[in-house]
Amino acid sequence: MHPNLPGLPGAVHYPPLYPALLTPLFGLLPVNGAAIAAKVLNALLGAAAAGMIAWQATRADLLGLPEKLRRWIPAALVFAAAVAMPVLATQTVLFAEPLFAVLLALAVIATDRQMSPWLVGAAGALALLTRSIGIAVVAGVVCFMLVRRVPPPVRALLPVVLPPAIAAVAWGLWVATHRSQIDPELALGYGTYFAHISQAGLSAIARNVPDMSRPLEGLVFGWIGVRWAYVVLSLLALGIGLYGLALLTRRSAIGFSLIFYFLILAVWPHPPDRFLWAVLPWLALAWAAGLLELVRSRPRLRVPAALLGCLVVGGYLHYEVRGFSGRWWDAQARAISANFAELLPVVANLPANAVVATDDEALVWLYTRRQAVPLYLESFHGSEVVRPTPGEHRAYLERMGVTHILLASATSPSAIELRGLIGAYPQWLAGLYRWSDGRWLFVVNRGP
Numbered sequence: 001m002h003p004n005l006p007g008l009p010g011a012v013h014y015p016p017l018y019p020a021l022l023t024p025l026f027g028l029l030p031v032n033g034a035a036i037a038a039k040v041l042n043a044l045l046g047a048a049a050a051g052m053i054a055w056q057a058t059r060a061d062l063l064g065l066p067e068k069l070r071r072w073i074p075a076a077l078v079f080a081a082a083v084a085m086p087v088l089a090t091q092t093v094l095f096a097e098p099l100f101a102v103l104l105a106l107a108v109i110a111t112d113r114q115m116s117p118w119l120v121g122a123a124g125a126l127a128l129l130t131r132s133i134g135i136a137v138v139a140g141v142v143c144f145m146l147v148r149r150v151p152p153p154v155r156a157l158l159p160v161v162l163p164p165a166i167a168a169v170a171w172g173l174w175v176a177t178h179r180s181q182i183d184p185e186l187a188l189g190y191g192t193y194f195a196h197i198s199q200a201g202l203s204a205i206a207r208n209v210p211d212m213s214r215p216l217e218g219l220v221f222g223w224i225g226v227r228w229a230y231v232v233l234s235l236l237a238l239g240i241g242l243y244g245l246a247l248l249t250r251r252s253a254i255g256f257s258l259i260f261y262f263l264i265l266a267v268w269p270h271p272p273d274r275f276l277w278a279v280l281p282w283l284a285l286a287w288a289a290g291l292l293e294l295v296r297s298r299p300r301l302r303v304p305a306a307l308l309g310c311l312v313v314g315g316y317l318h319y320e321v322r323g324f325s326g327r328w329w330d331a332q333a334r335a336i337s338a339n340f341a342e343l344l345p346v347v348a349n350l351p352a353n354a355v356v357a358t359d360d361e362a363l364v365w366l367y368t369r370r371q372a373v374p375l376y377l378e379s380f381h382g383s384e385v386v387r388p389t390p391g392e393h394r395a396y397l398e399r400m401g402v403t404h405i406l407l408a409s410a411t412s413p414s415a416i417e418l419r420g421l422i423g424a425y426p427q428w429l430a431g432l433y434r435w436s437d438g439r440w441l442f443v444v445n446r447g448p
Contacts, residue, residue, distance in 0.1 A: 002190065003365065004361055004362050004364070004365035004366075004371055004372050004373070005186075005190070005371065005373060005400075006355055006371050006373070006400055006401050007181065009178065009181035009182055009190075010174070010177070010178030010181055011178075011190075012174070012175045012178050012179050012181075012182060012190070012191065012192050013189070013190050013191060013192065013193070014096075015128065015129045015130055015131060015132055015134075015171060016129060016171070016174075017096075017099070017126060017129040017130045018096035018099050018100075018130050018131075021041075021099065022034075022038055022094070025037045025038050025041070026038075026366075031366055031367060035094070038094050039091065039092055039094065042090075042091040042092075042094065042095075042098045042099075043091055043098075045098035045099050045101070045102050046082060046087070046091055046098040046101065047082070048102050049082075049098060049101035049102045049104075049105050049281075050078050050079065050081075050082035050281060052102070052105040052106065052109060053078050053105050053281045053282065053285070054074055054075040054078040054079070054281075055109075056105070056108065056109045056112065056252075057074035057075075057077075057078065057285055058070055058071065058074045058075065059113075060112055060113075060251065060252060062074065062248065062251050062252055062285055062289060063285065063288055063289050063292055064289065064292060064293065064296070065292070073288070074285065077281070077284045077285060077288055078281045078284065078285070080284065080316065080320075081280040081281040081283070081284040082280075082281055083320070084219065084277070084280055084316075084320070085319070085320065085323035085324075085328045085329050086215070086219075086273070086274075086277045086280075087277045087280055088329035088330075089277075089328070089329050089330070089331075089332065089333075090274065090277050090278070091329075092329060092330045092333050093332065093333050095274070096130050096131055097131075097274075097277060097278040099130050100127060100130045100131045100134065100278055101278055101279075101281075103123050103124075103126050103127035103130060103134070103137075104123075104127055104134075104137055104254075104257070104278075104279070106119075106123040107120055107123035107124050107127060107137050107141055107253070107257075108137075108141075108252060108253045108254045108257065110123060111141045111144060111145065111253040112252050112253055116159075117156050117157075117158075117159035117160045118159045118163070120141055120159075120160045121159050121160045121161065121162060121163035121164060122163050123137075124137050124138040124141060124160065124163065124164045125163035125164040125166065125167040126167075128164050128167050128168060128171075129167050129171060131278075132193055133261060133264050133265075133275065134164075135164070135168075135260075135264075136257055136258075136260035136261040136263075136264055137257050138160070138161070138164045139256070139257070139260040140253055140254070140255070140256035140257025140258070140259065140260050140261075141160060141253045141256075141257065142157060142160060142161065143256040143260075144249070144252070144253035144255070144256050144257075145157060145160065145253075147249070147250075147256075175192050179191060179192050183396065183399060183400065185377050185379075185388065185392075185396040186373075186374065186377075187199075187379070188378065188379060188380075189374055196268065196269050196270075196380070197267065197269075199269075199379055199380035199381065200269035200380040200382065200383065201382060202267055203269065203380075203382040203383035204266070204267055204268060204269040204270075204383065205266050205267055206383070207383065208265060208266050208267070208268065208269075208272060209266050211271065211272065212262065212265065212266070212272050213234065213237075213238050213241070214272075215272065215273045215276050216237075216241075216276065216283065217230075217234040217237070217238075218319075219315075219316055219319055220237070220311075220312045220315040220316045220319070221233055221234055221237075221311075221312075221315055222315070222319060223315055223318050223319070224315075233308070233311065236308060237287070237308065237312060240287060240290040240291050240294065240305075240308070241283070241286060241287045241290060242290070243290035243293070243294070244285075244286040244287050244288065244289040244290025244291070244293070245258060245259065245286045245290070247286075247289050247290060247293055248285075248286050248289060251289075254282050254285075254286075255286075258279060258282060258283070258286065261275075261279065269380055269383075287312075291305055291308070291309050336360065336363070339408060339409070340360065340363060340364075340367070340408070342435055342439075343406065343408060343435070343439065343441075344364065344367050344368055346433050346441060347364060347368045347370055347404075347406060347441070348367070348368040348370070350368075350370055350403075350404060351403075352369075352370075353403075354370050354371070354403045354404055355370070355371045355372070355373065355400060355401045355402050355403050355404070356370050356371070356372045356373070356402070356403070356404045356405070356406050357372070357373050357374070357375040357397055357400070357402045357404070357405045357406070358372055358373075358374075358375050358405070358406035358407075358408060358414075359374070359375060359376060359406075359408045359409070359412060359414050360408065361373055361374055361375075364406070373397075373400045373402060375405060375406070375407075375414045375417070375418065376412070376413050376414040376417060377393060377396065377417065378413075387416075387417060388417070389420075390420045390421050390423070390424035390425065391424070393417060393420070393421055394421060394424075394425060394428070397444070402444055403443065403444050404432070404441060404442060404443055404444065405418065405429060405440075405441070405442040405444065406440075406441050406442075407438070407439055407440045407441075407442070408439060409437075409439065410437055410438030410439060415438075427445060428444065428445055429442040429443070429444060429445065430442060430443050430445055
């Protein structure tokens with residue numbers, strides 16, 4: 001359920017496993033204590049995933065290394081990727097990525113080591129119930145088993161496919177039953193994932209495919225100020241990564257899983273950044289596999305490949321040193337906390353039946369128990385992002401029974417839409433409280 005929204009509509013946007021994991025923490029502990037416990041849990045899950053990946057990369061020799069190097073290079077690569085600033089940031093804001101990373105690693109290990117097919121299927125089902133993109137894990141496992149020709153194929157594939165199919169049907173029935181409870185204006189943030197695809201179609205492909213490697217390039221080449229050098233090095237690194245991914249399709253189920261993962265990201269009408277951090281250790285292994293294979297099989301390329309490897313390692317270390325010195329891993333969370341620490345005491349003094357339109361509406365409800373809905377609205381029309389007209393925006397706010405509007409930042413996209421509302425209906429809102437930097441709490445005047 002969405003307890004912050006009026007009417008308590010059923011949750012149909014995010015799969016249920018990670019919220020179910022957090023529910024006991026927030027049900028038994030004070031909010032601040034539950035948040036700390038959840039961050040510790042995410043850190044433990046992230047460490048477990050990294051350990052599982054490093055163990056599998058070593059035991060299965062995913063990089064094709066000599067015995068004396070096999071013991072430490074995979075572990076060093078996985079550790080470096082696991083402590084990347086963006087990866088740590090996903091843990092501090094309580095995203096589901098750490099749990100998904102553990103389940104992905106379990107599915108890959110169970111497949112690669114030919115463990116029980118039911119274990120593979122269970123891990124795939126749980127990954128799907130953690131993040132919908134977990135369907136890529138199931139597809140990747142099946143393709144790897146078919147390519148490897150695990151006998152007998154039908155009997156082996158049935159327990160792999162059946163648990164995810166049951167999970168998908170059960171979750172699909174829940175979504176189909178409750179999707180009508182979500183206001184159409186909230187389709188992108190609270191509705192089903194089909195809303196994104198139905199609005200954007202396949203328009204995201206032209207933007208996402210060239211943009212897919214951008215977040216990774218920023219990790220290692222962000223220090224390069226010369227544009228042409230940045231582009232050339234990025235293209236070379238991308239080629240090595242794709243080569244390494246092709247190699248992994250023959251060595252592990254993660255190869256095909258990543259291919260299906262990227263195919264989904266190609267059509268998803270949002271930047272790929274966050275989705276890449278959940279699989280960053282695997283991507284690091286894929287890139288290293290491609291580089292090492294070039295060094296081993298192409299003697300003429302050994303020196304330039306080694307130089308490129310040094311640039312990647314040096315650039316990444318430069319990025320990490322700056323990140324740790326600036327505490328980048330929780331910069332966003334600290335900024336949000338500092339902002340709302342000033343706003344929430346005023347919101348908490350509103351009447352118990354108040355409905356507040358604001359950014360970070362779930363956070364407002366969690367700390368004040370005042371029902372809260374999104375203030376900012378957007379939709380897609382093909383590749384174009386569409387904002388509502390003032391009339392459409394007001395109609396939505398009135399349908400939701402909004403009594404107050406909280407402008408948490410004067411420079412946010414919400415401020416643009418709010419200015420349009422005020423310009424169209426100057427008597428509809430009245431200032432109730434003003435903070436510094438143009439933050440406001442408005443009360444809604446019933447009437448024209």
